[in-house]
Amino acid sequence: GAVVSQHPSWVICKSGTSVKIECRSLDFQATTMFWYRQFPKQSLMLMATSNEGSKATYEQGVEKDKFLINHASLTLSTLTVTSAHPEDSSFYICSARSGTGGMSGELFFGEGSRLTVL
Amino acid sequence: AQSVTQLDSQVPVFEEAPVELRCNYSSSVSVYLFWYVQYPNQGLQLLLKYLSGSTLVKGINGFEAEFNKSQTSFHLRKPSVHISDTAEYFCAVSEVGRGSTLGRLYFGRGTQLTVWP
Numbered sequence: 001g002a003v004v005s006q007h008p009s010w011v012i013c014k015s016g017t018s019v020k021i022e023c024r025s026l027d028f029q030a031t032t033m034f035w036y037r038q039f040p041k042q043s044l045m046l047m048a049t050s051n052e053g054s055k056a057t058y059e060q061g062v063e064k065d066k067f068l069i070n071h072a073s074l075t076l077s078t079l080t081v082t083s084a085h086p087e088d089s090s091f092y093i094c095s096a097r098s099g100t101g102g103m104s105g106e107l108f109f110g111e112g113s114r115l116t117v118l
Numbered sequence: 119a120q121s122v123t124q125l126d127s128q129v130p131v132f133e134e135a136p137v138e139l140r141c142n143y144s145s146s147v148s149v150y151l152f153w154y155v156q157y158p159n160q161g162l163q164l165l166l167k168y169l170s171g172s173t174l175v176k177g178i179n180g181f182e183a184e185f186n187k188s189q190t191s192f193h194l195r196k197p198s199v200h201i202s203d204t205a206e207y208f209c210a211v212s213e214v215g216r217g218s219t220l221g222r223l224y225f226g227r228g229t230q231l232t233v234w235p
Binding site: 034042043044046095107112 | 159160161162222223224225226228230
């Protein structure tokens with residue numbers, strides 16, 4: 001199947017710093033990418049939907065100024081957590097949908113990035 | 119709006135026993151249905167999906183699920199589990215034909231399957 005790669009897989013940072021997480025579709029072009037956040041022992045919460053070349057659509061309650069999403073190309077989307085605080089510590093997962101795939105809603109998920117803010 | 123309910127947060131079973139993980143959903147429109155598996159500190163892997171057609175869907179690793187429209191359920195089953203099946207399982211739905219939001223998934227809270235020797 002298609003491969004979606006996230007980097008870094010683990011990141012530890014100090015409170016107040018910004019962290020960038022990359023999501024790449026390695027063997028297909030992703031017109032749409034989704035960013036999820038997963039708290040321990042809980043489900044995935046959709047944060048935002050990004051379409052290549054346009055602004056991301058954020059879910060209600062997600063601070064767009066804190067979680068900056070950029071989808072500059074068909075193979076790369078980035079999530080930047082600005083001025084991170086300990087409560088931002090979480091597992092962040094991206095997913096991508098092929099632009100040429102069927103309208104099935106099937107997504108390919110990255111391996112996830114665990115952010116720990118000290 | 120969509121909602122997905124996974125009735126069991128934890129399911130412990132012994133190796134080689136059958137297992138059923140339950141999933142119910144609510145939606146005002148037609149949906150696609152999915153089951154994903156997540157191993158510790160990893161992303162999600164698709165087990166199987168229902169798009170249309172036969173209501174019994176077979177997936178990877180010996181799993182299958184049956185779509186029951188009248189009961190709005192999509193329960194996951196495996197006749198004989200292995201220790202390697204220990205993982206978190208998520209049921210998810212996606213609306214049919216939602217244009218730019220196609221592919222947006224609504225997840226259940228997950229069921230931790232633990233297989234004991």
